[in-house]
Structure formats: structure tokens, C-alpha cells
Amino acid sequence: MRSLFICPNCGGSLEKEGNSFYCRNRHCFDMAKQGYINLLQSNQSSRKHHGDDRMMVKSRRDFLEKGFYAGLRDRLCDDIMHCVDKPSVLVDAGCGEGYYTRAVTQSLKSKGALSAAGGIDISKDAVAYASKAGGEIQYAVASVFDIPLKDETADIVLNIFAPYATDEFFRILKPGGLLVIAYPLENHLLELKQAVYDEAYKNDSIPSVPDGFRQISSREVRQTLCFESNDDIVNLFRMTPYYYKTGADDQKKLENLKTLETSFEVGIMYCKKQV
Numbered sequence: 001m002r003s004l005f006i007c008p009n010c011g012g013s014l015e016k017e018g019n020s021f022y023c024r025n026r027h028c029f030d031m032a033k034q035g036y037i038n039l040l041q042s043n044q045s046s047r048k049h050h051g052d053d054r055m056m057v058k059s060r061r062d063f064l065e066k067g068f069y070a071g072l073r074d075r076l077c078d079d080i081m082h083c084v085d086k087p088s089v090l091v092d093a094g095c096g097e098g099y100y101t102r103a104v105t106q107s108l109k110s111k112g113a114l115s116a117a118g119g120i121d122i123s124k125d126a127v128a129y130a131s132k133a134g135g136e137i138q139y140a141v142a143s144v145f146d147i148p149l150k151d152e153t154a155d156i157v158l159n160i161f162a163p164y165a166t167d168e169f170f171r172i173l174k175p176g177g178l179l180v181i182a183y184p185l186e187n188h189l190l191e192l193k194q195a196v197y198d199e200a201y202k203n204d205s206i207p208s209v210p211d212g213f214r215q216i217s218s219r220e221v222r223q224t225l226c227f228e229s230n231d232d233i234v235n236l237f238r239m240t241p242y243y244y245k246t247g248a249d250d251q252k253k254l255e256n257l258k259t260l261e262t263s264f265e266v267g268i269m270y271c272k273k274q275v
């Protein structure tokens with residue numbers, strides 16, 4: 001079996017032999033027991049903090065499994081299905097624990113529009129979970145800034161609340177391929193931030209359409225999320241990029257919070273790579 005991914009050392013195709021993948025130069029990548037491969041090169045993994053740690057992954061998994069973000073997930077699936085007219089290679093760049101990867105893969109498959117699916121994330125814990133959850137998706141630990149895929153491999157690239165690497169997305173997409181970017185709007189989770197910080201900042205403005213792409217549509221998903229358990233509130237906070245930047249005193253403010261209503265405001269941009 002040939003991997004969707006390529007060797008990060010030489011760019012060669014990876015073929016499965018036993019429980020490992022080898023390129024033609026015999027660079028070897030062992031498959032983890034959950035089924036993913038680690039293609040992060042040592043100079044990338046030497047960073048002190050790379051990706052989300054196990055607790056953060058667990059929090060996000062517990063939270064997402066309760067369906068709080070199902071509205072966004074279903075919107076993505078429907079919109080993508082409308083853009084796709086042939087069997088497609090899907091790549092989720094910054095897939096986390098695969099929540100959106102699985103859903104989009106499943107909806108493509110149900111319409112006979114799936115050719116292959118892959119997900120990458122720099123967090124090994126996230127990829128391990130995603131891989132365990134299955135769904136005919138190949139997963140690799142890798143950086144979105146250095147995606148181990150040949151040029152023009154993907155028909156669809158997902159980038160959901162993940163770092164943008166627009167040059168890489170351009171490189172791996174086929175001409176005419178679809179780039180889907182989801183990002184927080186100004187007031188996303190504002191009330192959650194207000195519960196933690198004396199001064200809660202709004203999110204930055206909307207990302208611009210990357211060079212080489214044409215926007216074909218955009219959408220805003222807005223709803224009010226109501227939480228009635230402290231676990232859910234804490235899990236949501238741990239999912240956010242603010243978590244690691246927040247001191248212990250501010251984090252403590254969440255400990256006694258039993259209920260919360262907060263804005264969910266997410267933008268989705270659909271762009272096509274220009275031919």
C-alpha cells in the first residue's frame with residue numbers, strides 16, 4: 001500500500017512493508033499502534049512546545065463529542081458537498097483529533113465523492129486520537145508549514161481553526177482545488193473571555209484571500225452556546241489558544257462557574273486555487 005504522504009527527507013513515495021513505510025532511499029517510518037506515521041523531522045520536533053498536549057486534546061475531544069460545535073461541522077459538510085463534483089482527495093491541514101476530518105470524509109464517501117483522505121497535525125497526541133477513531137483516513141504527525149505531500153495532490157484542503165500556511169496550501173492543491181478556512185470572528189467566545197480576563201480582547205479581523213486563490217463563497221455561523229456544567233466550560237477554555245497564555249489566578253475564575261452563555265461566531269471562507 002502506498003501512503004498519501006511522502007518521505008520528509010527525500011520527497012519519495014512511501015510504501016508499506018510490515019508495520020513501517022519506506023521510501024526508495026530506505027528512509028523508514030514506523031507506524032504507531034494507532035495507525036499514524038510520524039513525519040516530523042527532528043529539527044521541527046525540537047521545539048519546546050509543539051502542538052496540543054494530551055490534556056488539551058482530551059478536553060477538546062470530550063467537548064466536541066457533546067456536539068457543541070456540530071452546527072459548524074454540519075455546515076462545512078453541506079457546503080463542501082455543493083462544491084464537489086468528482087471523487088476527491090481531502091487533506092485536513094491542522095486536523096487536531098479529526099473531528100471535522102471524519103465528518104467531511106464521511107459525507108464525501110456517502111456521495112461517492114471520496115478518493116482518499118489524509119490529516120496532519122503537529123500534535124502527536126491529537127493525531128494518535130484521530131487515528132484511533134479511524135474512518136479510512138491516513139494520518140501523519142507533520143507541520144502545516146511543511147506538509148509531506150507532493151505538489152498538486154489535494155482536491156480539498158481544510159484549515160479549521162489551525163495555523164495558515166497559504167503557500168503550502170497552494171502547493172499541495174490541484175489547480176481549481178478548494179481551500180476551506182474556518183476562523184473565529186470578532187466576538188467568538190467573548191463572554192468566556194470576559195469571565196476570565198479583566199479586559200477581554202476581541203479577535204482579529206478576517207483573514208484575506210490568499211495569493212493565487214479566488215474566493216467563491218463565504219459564510220458566517222453564529223449561535224449562542226449554553227453550558228450548564230463546569231466541565232464543559234473548562235474544556236472549552238482549554239481548547240482555546242488563550243489557555244496557555246493565562247495565569248493561574250485568571251484560570252481559577254473558571255473553577256466556580258457553573259453556567260455560561262457565550263457567542264459562537266465563526267467565519268468560513270471557500271476559495272479555489274486559480275488555474
Ligand SMILES: [Zn+2]
Pocket residue numbers: 007008009010011012023024025026027
Ligand atoms: Zn526518503
